[in-house]
Amino acid sequence: MNLSRGFAFISMVLVIIILAGFVGLGIYTVRLDYIVRDKFEGKRWEIPAKVFARPLELFNGALVTPDNLKQELKLLNYKKTDNYESPGTYVDKGSMVYVHTRGFDFGDSTEPEQVLEITTDGQQVIDVRSTQQNGTGIARLEPILVGGIYPRHNEDRVLIQLPKVPQPLIDALIATEDRKFYNHHGVSLRGIARAMVSNMTGGPRQGGSTLTQQLVKNFYLSPERTLKRKANEALMALLVEMHYSKNDILEAYLNEVNLGQNGNYSINGFGLASQFYFGQPLNELKLPQMAFLVGLVKGPSLYNPWRNPKLALERRNVVLHNMLVTGRIDQQQYDDAIKTKLNVIKKPTIGQSLFPDFLDVVRRQLKEEYQEVDLTSEGLRIFTTLDPIVQTSANKAFDTTIKQLIKRNPKKLEGLQGAVTIANPENGEILAVVGGSGMFTGFNRALDAKRQVGSLLKPIVYFNALESQRYTLISPISDAPVSITGMGMKDWKPKNYDGQSHGTVPLNYALAHSYNLATVRLGWELGIPSFINTLHTLGIDEDIKPYPSILLGAVNLSPMQVLGMYQVYAANGFRYAPRSIRSVVDAKGNPLQRYGLNVRQSLDPGGVYLLNYALQQVMRSGTGASAYATLPSNLNLAGKSGTTNDARDSWFAGYSGNYVAVVWLGHDDNSPIGLTGSSGALPVWINVMKQLNLAPVEPVQPTDVQWQWIDQASGNLSAQGCPGATYIPMLASTVPGQATPCGMLHLYGSQEAPYGETELDENGQPVYQQYARRVPEPANTGEASINLELPPDPETGKPPVVRRFWSSE
Known part of the structure; x- marks a missing residue:
């Protein structure tokens, strides 16, 4: 009797334990179910903000040379072909180029996919024809992706929708990773058993996971290999299959799977991997390229095509063979495909910015108006003012000239640094930024290197003199020695660079030859407060101490600040706030903000017109005259050199009709470099400008x-x-x-x-x-x-x- 009671008691305990286990499992399953649905139906990914350059606009009269056009197409990874049947291809016939564009969604407007017939005369576009009707007369290529502002986990991806995924890619993935994908319910018992047998008998190690399990592992779980994680993986895979369709699961997988690493940035999803390895959108890839991407699923590090090209090729061919045996391709397609090389690009750019110096300028402007979390997780698209042709030209010219200067005097110039900033004088758009030579370290000299600017401030003195109506361009001014006392300082006795005084000279001659004595005499007569007021009017917000030495440029400014000043001169007195962003669009294509023109008349047009003439004389007969040994004299260029005490800084600021550019050279430790503005910065400026398609300076003559x-x-x-x-x-x-x-x-x-x-x-x-x-x-x-x-x-x-x-x- 007692035995019977004991058995009943034990049975009851077991039942309770089993029931409790089922209840616990149910609660645990409900919890996992909540986790599955919360992420799958919510915000699945933190999408980085994408930063784009300006789109190249093509219209009759656009200053685009054939070389400019082909360089832009190369940066966009368009392929030169014998026909233009596919998007992303072009046919080069010299002065006439046919381009099959990819189209692009700008948020507020969409540029359609179209074939363009573009005719140039060597300097500008003279005719544009399109297969799409266009009432504006302007056709745009898609903008180049400059870089991204990345999420906290440094993951990058380009989201793709399943209907737009090429079928061969899906076929390759199913044939290689999960042939029963459309038949199982998340877990393949046969696959698990096959993997266990292979692993236990010493055969090739197999995972046995379905695509759904792989998605769960990447989407929800850590990479640890424990029995608990595998159990969670299987249970969550069943839950995913219960709630969502096969197409939903496949689309999520295509966007989630890790396919590589670029420095600190993880390459996730086939959309981004296509750009990373081939520089092309997914829909432009050929069969062998898609097979290669699928092969990376097994191990993107092992099959890295740059480190292990042989293994990568073998793995691609395995994928192609899987497609053959499953009937996804025929023997001829297979034979043709395996003969093809990998054809990955030489150097990946996705994940790291093409132009980090410019991107830094954009990032700083954005931080003034957005929270960091909004920029790194909302999938914003930021359309900037960057001109890739100008930026590439500036990078090349800067690096080449710096190397040439160092080679001439390696002892003194080793470690020479500098910066270049270029803008459109007509609207203040920043077109290019070079923040220094070598790798970008975060110290952007175009913004952060504030150094004395020397003679770059002299035009302020001469503008004030001309605007006062007491002087004309040929008024005689004295370049005799001068001594200034007062303001709590000892006698200040400035000297000319050559150590000589030059008697009485015409006003514009004094500026063209950058005479210090004449400038100080003139500026002192007009008054230091007048000088500081004009400096502020030009956009310099610094607190300027009223010392006489500021007349000779004893003011610390960055190259970007100098660019803003000279933009006013180049734009006939109109000041446009320098800007690097045109618009910001959210993930759904809705414009969040537009950065319109912010313009005001800062300086009197009459005085600026006269100053332009004087700055043109600097280029014709003064310190900038060497420019015309390379550049055509009919450009009527205007500019000014700048050199600081002990030749620590070399500056040049100048402009054509369509570009205003500033160059600074110096050592980061402020040690002397032995270069004047004319011998250091000016050669860089010349080499930058000669790469560009320049328009002449033609200021509008004011009525007065x-x-x-x-x-x-x-x-x-x-x-x-x-x-x-x-x-x-x-x-x-x-x-x-x-x-x-x-x-x-x-x-x-x-x-x-x-x-x-x-x-x-x-x-x-x-x-x-x-x-x-x-x-x-x-x-x-x-x-x-x-x-x-x-x-x-x-x-x-x-x-x-x-x-x-x-x-x-």
Whole structure:
């Protein structure tokens, strides 16, 4: 009886334990079910923000050379072919190029896939035809992917939708990884048994996991190899299959699977892997390329094509054989495919930025307006102002010239650094940024290297002088020694670079040759507060101490800040806030923000027009003259060199009609480099600019500016052909009211004054027979007058007599 009771008690305990186990398993299963559905139906991936360059715009008159176009296509990994049947291909026929574009969704608009017929004359586009109707007259290539702003886990991916995945890729994946995918319910007992037998008998190690189990392992679980993890994997695979269709599971797998590593960045999904290994979208891949990607699933490190090309090729051929034996391809397709090389690109770029210096500028601008979490997990698309052609040219020219300079003086210039910034003067868009030579380390010299700028600030002095209307471009100014005292400092006695003074020189000559003494005298007369005010007007927000030395550039600025200043000069006084971003679009294509033009008239157009002329003289006969040994003189370039004390910094800032560029060279430790602005930064600037398709400087002449022939000696009106005459722009209010005799003769001819006061000589003849027509009218008289300075009498040597003549004409 007692035995019977004991058996019943034990049975009851066992039942309770079993029931508890089922309850526990049920609760655990419910918990796993929640985990499965929460992630699968929620935000599955943290998608990095993608940063794109500007799209190349093609229209009649666009300054795009054939080489520019082909370089852009190369950066986009378009393939040169004999036909243009497929997207991502082009046919080169010299001045005519046929391009089959891929199309692109910009969020607010979509550029369709189309075939373009582009004709150039060597310097610009003269005709564009398209297979798609376009009311704008502008066709755009897709923008180049510059890089990404990555999630916390450094995972990168390009999401793909199953309907857009090429069928051969799906066939290769199913044939190789899970041939019963469409028949099982998440777990393959046969596959598990086969793997166990193979592993126990010493055969090839097999996993036995279905695609669903692989997805679960990558999606939810850690990579540890324990019985508990395998049990969780199987249970969660069953739950996934219970809730979601095979297509949902397959699409998630295609986007989740890890297919490589690029530095710190994980390459996830076939969409990104296609770009990473081949530089092409998935839908442009051929059968052997798709088979290679599927082969990576087994081990992207083992089958890395750059480290283990032989193993990678063998694995690709295994995938192709799997497709053959499962009937996905025929014998001919197989034979053709295995003869094909891997054809991976030489150097992967996805995962690391093509242009890290520029991307750093973008990142900093974004941080001012977005939270970091929004940038790294929302899948934003950021469309920037970067011009890849300009950036590539700047990188190449900078690196080449730096190496040449170091080679000439390796002892002093070893470790020479620098920066280049380039913008469009018409809108302030930053086109290229070089933050230094060598690997990008995070210290972006274009932004972070604030150094004294030297003579780059001298144009402010000369602008203030011209705008004051007390000076013209040829006004005589003294370049004699000067000493300034006061403001709590000892006597400051600046010197010219050559150690000499040059007497009295014309204003524009002093600027062209960068005379320090003349600049200091002129700036001191106009006032330090006026100088600082103009500096602030140009966009420099620094706290500037009112020391006289600032007239010679004793102000620390970055190359980007200098770029903003010279953009104002290049844009006739209009200041556009430098910007690196055009728009930001969310993952659904909705524009979040547009960065429109922020423009204001900062400097008087008349004064800037005169300053442009003076800066053009710097290039024609001054410190920038060596540029015209390489660049065409009809470009009318404008610019200014800058050198600091002990030749620690070498600067050059200048512009064509379509590019404003600034170059700085120096050592990071601020030690002397022995280079002036003309011998260091200018050669870099020249080599950058000669790579670009330049437009001439053609500033719009303001209404208050007149061009006049002026006698350089006296400053009076003259005429073409007269000795000492120069043709210069002037503010109308500064046009002189006197003329030289030669000027009067050429301008107005030799005529007797029809009226007015005419003095006669002893023979009854008029002493002077000219009268004025082009001089200001006296108030309320309707008449004009001019004082004529007569030459001395050639026989008696008597001093000239001033005669006044009137005319209402």
